[in-house]
Amino acid sequence: MGALPVGGSVTESGAHEAGQQEKRPNEQLASWFLRSGWSKGELARQVNRRARQIGAHHVSTDTSRVRRWLDGEQPREPIPRILSELFSERFGSVIAVEDLGLRTVHQPPAVSGVDLPWAAPQTVELMNEFSRSDLMLGRRGFLGTSLALAAGPALVEPMQRWLVPTPAAASGGGEASPRPAGQGRPERPRSLSVPELELLEATAVMFRQWDAQCGGGLRRKAVVGQLHEVTDLLQESHPEPVAKRLFKVAAELAELAGWMSYDVGLQPSAQKYFVLALHAAKEAGDRPLGAYVLSNMSRQMIHLGRPDDALELIHLGQYGSRDSATATTQSMLYAMEARAYASMGQVQKCHRAVRMAEDAFTDRCLQEDPDWIRFFSEAELNAENAHSYRDLAYVAGRSPTYASLAHPVMARAVELFSTDSTHQRSYALNLVGMATVHLLERNPEQAADLTVRALEVAKKVRSERVNTRIRKTTDAAVQDYGEVAEVVQLGERLAAELPDDCETAQAV
Helix, strand or coil: CCCCCCCCCCCHHHHHHHHHHHCCCCHHHHHHHHHHCCCHHHHHHHHHHHHHHCCCCCCCCCHHHHHHHHCCCCCCCCHHHHHHHHHHHHHCCCCCCHHHCCCCCCCCHHHHCCCCCCCHHHHHHHHHHHHHHHHHHHHHCCCHHHCCCCCCHHHHHHHHHHHCCCCHHHHHHHCCCCCCCCCCCCCCCCCCCHHHHHHHHHHHHHHHHHHHHHCHHHHHHHHHHHHHHHHHHHCCCCCHHHHHHHHHHHHHHHHHHHHHHHHCCCHHHHHHHHHHHHHHHHHHCCHHHHHHHHHHHHHHHHHCCCHHHHHHHHHHHHHHCCCCCCHHHHHHHHHHHHHHHHHHCCHHHHHHHHHHHHHHHHCCCHHHCCHHHCCCCHHHHHHHHHHHHHHHHHHCCCCHHHHHHHHHHHHHHHHHHCCCCCCHHHHHHHHHHHHHHHHHCCCHHHHHHHHHHHHHHHCCCCCHHHHHHHHHHHHHHHHHHCCCHHHHHHHHHHHHHCCHHHCCCCCC
C-alpha cells in the first residue's frame, strides 16, 4: 500500500487489512477475560444476548471470533461497547473500551458526553436530538452501545455547574429559537393554554404510575416519544412561565426515560437521560426535582461500583435543594446517602444517614410533595435502610450483626409492599432483598421460598433489574447450598421459567 496523502484516509476494508497485518495479541482484553472466569463460549453467548436486546441482530459471535479478538483483531461497533458493558457489570466498576485494548468510533459531545452547555436552547436541542436518535436508531442497536459511561471527575465536575446561576442573556429566559420556516411541522401558537399544559403534566404522572406497576420495559419508548414531543414544543417561543412549566415536564420525562433505561439495563442511555433531565430541571428552576435526578444518578453509580461518585452526587443534590426540598425528598436523599456510605463501609456515617432519613420522614406532609416523590413511602424508606444494612453486611465479610439489623427492616418493607398493588416491581425487589438477608443468616430454605415468590411477581412486570437480581440470588444460593432440596428446586424452576436467554443486563 502506498503512502497516504496528507489528510487522506483508507477505506474501512483497507484499514481492516492493515490492522490484520500489524495486529498483536490484545494483552489488556486477555487480562480482563482471564479474571472474569468466563469461557470463550460464555462470552460469545453474552455478547449475542446483549446485541439482541439492543436490536443489533446482525451481530453473531462464536468462540473463534472471541479468540481472534484476544489475538488482536479489532471488532466493529457495537461490539466494543457491548464488551465494555459486560466487563463493567462483571467487575462492578466502569471498564472503558480503551481499558480493554479496543478502539471505539468517536462520537460528538452531543451524543457521547455529559459536559454539556448549561443554556436553554442547547438543552432543548440536545434533548430533541437524543430522544429522536433513541426512537429512530435505538431499535437497530446503534444508540445504547454508542454511548460511553462517564465516572469520576468527568461526571461529577460538570454536574456541579447545576448550582451556578445561568445569566438571563445566556439562557434566553426560556425562549428558545423557533424552528426555521418550512422545516418540520407547521409552527404552533406562541403560548399553550392552561388545559394543554395540565394535560402534559398529567401524562408524566400517568407514565410514572405505569412504570411502578409494570416495570421499565413496557412503556420506555412511549416516554421517549412524549419527551420528543415536548422538546418540539420548547423549540417555539413561549412566555417565561409557560416555558418553565414545559421544562419541568421535560425534566420529569427525561428522568423517567433514564430510570426506565436503567431498569432494563441500558446504563449509558440512562446516564445520558439523567444528565439531560438535570439540565431541564435547572431551566425550570426546580431544585428539588434536580436533586431527585441526582439521587438516581447516585444510585446508578452505586451499581457501577463507584460509591465515592455516588456520594458526591447525592451531596450536590442535598446542598442544592436544602432550602426548598420537602421533608419527604430530604428523607429520600438521606436514605441514598446511607446507601453510598454502606457501599464504602463507612459504618458510623451510614448509621447517621439512616437516622436522618427516619427523622425527616416523620416530618413529611403529603400535601406538600410533588408527584415524583410520592413513591417514597414508609415501605420505600424501610427498603432503602434495610439494603444499607444488608450492604454493610457484605462489605464486612457477610457480617451476621448487620444482617440481623437488616432483617426486621426488610421484613417490614416486604409486608408493606405486599398490600400495594401499584408498586409490584418494588415488592419483587424487596422479596429478593429479604432472600439475600436469609442467605447471610444461613437460612437457605427461607431464601429459596422468598425467591420463588419474587419469581411469581416478576412475571407481572417487565424489569431486567428484577430478573437479574433473582438470577444472582439463585446463583448465590446454589453455590453455597446446592445440596438443599429447596435450593435445587429453585434452580430448576428458574431455568424453566426465567431462562438465561432472557438475560439482557446485570443491573443493581
